Amino acid sequence: MNPFLFVLILILTLIYIMFNNIVKYIKFIFLFLFLINNFLFSNCRVIIAENFFNDDIIGYYLSAINVDTGESNLLLFDYQIDFIDCEELPENLYVDFNIQIDVPDYTSGQVSIIEGTFKLTNLTSSVSFRNTDLNSGTSTLPSGVQFLMNASDYHVGITGDEIEELSALILSLGRLPNGRYSFEFEVKNYNCPQFIDCDSAKLIKEVNIFLPEYLSLLTPGSSDLSNEIYNQIHTLYPVFQWNADYCSKCSNYSIRISEYHSDIHASLEDAINSYSILPSGSGFFDIGSQNNLFQYPVTGFEDLQRGNAYVWQVRRTFQTTYGIEEELSDIFIFNIKNNDSGINNDIELNEQNLNLIIQLVGQSKFDELFILESGLLYNYIPSSVIKLDGNEKTISYLLELIELLNNSKIEILEIDVE
Known part of the structure; x- marks a missing residue:
């Protein structure tokens, strides 16, 4: 056989083998991507959603709750755990929780008072629960889902003395003390079933109580x-x-x-x-x-x-x-x-007008302009009319500016006297 022809056949054979391997690799890649799409990045996901929270309430009195059982007839919250686009449900779902408080004069900033994990079993595609459904003896939610948490499943983050001090404060007030209360619920990755996306299974709620x-x-x-x-x-x-x-x-x-x-x-x-x-x-x-x-x-x-x-x-x-x-x-x-x-009425009104100016510019700047003998407005008596962009307004317009300033809607950058 012509050696050149032999080499050509050998090269074509190698090309054929390589082509078949490439096709196999491509098929493998497609199969791999399919598995990733359907398992690692499954459409099946779990979310924790807030249906209702009574944000208008700023005073939580003990009389609204049975202190022995935690039972209450007043609706404060309604939460829901949903499994979306899931062909099958896990046997169990573990939810981590953390409750933190920041009570002025009683805690050093925000501290965790209790954190842990509770387990939900006998799951349905939608698990709804309200505070009116819960008490210290709750083991089954209205949907039939079982709620389990043992003493070993949570940790109290404050000492016995701090618990006693905080309890005494609550009992003396008859309500929750003023402060910030933070509630966090999450299905973390290590607790997430393999075929479910748990990235949205998190809820953080902060309640500011300032009675x-x-x-x-x-x-x-x-x-x-x-x-x-x-x-x-x-x-x-x-x-x-x-x-x-x-x-x-x-x-x-x-x-x-x-x-x-x-x-x-x-x-x-x-x-x-x-x-x-x-x-x-x-x-x-x-x-x-x-x-x-x-x-x-x-x-x-x-x-x-x-x-x-x-x-x-x-x-x-x-x-x-x-x-x-x-x-x-x-x-x-x-x-x-x-x-x-x-006495001239305009002069009598001067004290009130100056008081409005103090609230607007601040005492320090006011003293610099009106009180010091070197002040540009020393002994100046403001009238009851001011000009804004060429338009006359009563000095009561300063009330509107003071309100905007107090609500951080405007900011005074500089004060000039012409």
């Missing part, structure tokens, strides 16, 4: 009936200011103003509960925000009169496991001074 504790009035007036001079103001459109602690889910503030007559009313409480001028007749007037200042309306309500005395009170409401609760401030009284002293 308000104080609401106190600042100005105008005072709670002292006898202090006539201190209670005097000059403007017919006073700015009402108060101080309050943080409330995570409180309603807007409401205000009530009534006229005080010493010959009719025996006390400030008697006066505030009589006919109100704001709102007209009865109830409280919603100021439309959670800001802690409000100016008497220029129109729409009965005008305040010089020489008269008025009482006022502020209210805010919030939801607890008891229902809607309200918090009332103390009651202040103020007198509107007559103009018979001859």
Whole structure:
């Protein structure tokens, strides 16, 4: 045989063998990818979803829960575990949980109080559970799924002394103390059945509980009936200011103003509960925000009169496991001074206008501009009208700016005096 022909046949044979191997390899690759797609990255997945959580409640009282069994008739949450696109279900599902709390003055930041794992068996494609379904004796959920957790399946992360101290606080308050509560549930990879995608089987819920504790009035007036001079103001459109602690889910503030007559009313409480001028007749007037200042309306309500005395009170409401609760401030009284002293009303309003400017720019910047003799606005008396982009506005517009500033919706970058 011609040696060149032999070499050609040999080369063709090798090419044929290589081609067959390549086809085999390609078939193997396709088979491998098919297995990956159908097993390693299966469409079958499990998720933990929140159907409902009562976010409006900020006060959790012990009376809403049976402290011996944990049973409650008040719906707080509704969660669901779903198996999606699964042809078969696992025999068991292990869910890890971790509960952390951050209670000011009682914990050093956020600490885990309990963590562990519970097991669900006799699974269905959808497992729903509410707090009203659970108590200390729960072993079967309404869907028939069995819930199992032994003492060895969880770990308490705080000491016996800390448990006793926290329990004493809860019992003394009759409710959960103010703070942050974090709940985490997850089917982790080492607990995930091989044919199920567990990447979405995680739920973290943080609850901020800040039940308000104080609401106190600042100005105008005072709670002292006898202090006539201190209670005097000059403007017919006073700015009402108060101080309050943080409330995570409180309603807007409401205000009530009534006229005080010493010959009719025996006390400030008697006066505030009589006919109100704001709102007209009865109830409280919603100021439309959670800001802690409000100016008497220029129109729409009965005008305040010089020489008269008025009482006022502020209210805010919030939801607890008891229902809607309200918090009332103390009651202040103020007198509107007559103009018979001859003092110019614009000058009398100056103190109130300057107070608004202090709230807007801050005490330090105010002192630099108005108080120091070197200040650019030393001895300056602001009028009741300001200009914004060429348009005149009353100085009460500063109230809107103060509210935006307090709510972090605007920021003062620089203050120039022209």
